[in-house]
Amino acid sequence: MSRTFVSAALLILLSTPALAQVRGEGVFERSDVDKDGNVTREEFIAARGDHFAKLDRNSDGYIDSSDVPERLAKRRQLKGGNDAMGAQFDADGDKKVSKEEFVNGPTKLFDRADANKDNVLDSTELAAAKEAAKAAGDNWRNRKRQ
Ligand SMILES: [Ca+2]
Ligand SMILES: [Ca+2]
Ligand SMILES: [Ca+2]
Incomplete structure (x- = not known):
């Protein structure tokens, strides 16, 4: 399997949270574990642990290309794009993202x-944030229509 493919696959997996947010699926709402209406950084990071378990489909402790559903990989791999997102999470550059790397990864969504x-x-x-996500979603849909 080529390096490019691995990077693209990582990108697909790791961009899922961002995509979910664009679709208004409430990343932050799900992170509000104690339901007090606020999301602390600790809650946001804790929620990532659960998210990791879902992304690591074969439960080997790493997110890598083997966790990408084949259907999704086929549909998305040819689009290429950059692997900046995968690289951000893959701190040691072994082309796999461990739970530790994922949980301690960049918190851009939260910071923004x-x-x-x-x-x-x-x-x-x-x-x-919800408004911004909605606006981003509208942009995304408008772009698709063109
Ligand atoms: Ca604040
Ligand atoms: Ca895995
Ligand atoms: Ca790694």
Whole structure:
């Protein structure tokens, strides 16, 4: 299997949370474990543990190309793109993402939503993030229509 394929596959898997957000599936809502309406950085990172388990379909402790459903890989691999996202999570560059790498990976989504940088997403920030996700989703749909 080529390096390019592995990178593309990683990209597909790791971009899933971002895609889910674009589709308004509520990444942050699911992270609010104690349902107090705020999402702390700790909750966000803890939720990643669960997310990892779902992405690691063959439960070998790593996310890599073998976890990409074949149907999805076939549909997406030819689109290429960059592997920046995979590289961000793959700290040691072995082309696999361990649970530790995933959980401790970049928190761009959270950082972007945390407007006042207090490491808590309050209801205002969550509402703004939802709006932004909706707008991104609309853009994405408009682009597809063209
Ligand atoms: Ca795996
Ligand atoms: Ca790695
Ligand atoms: Ca905040």
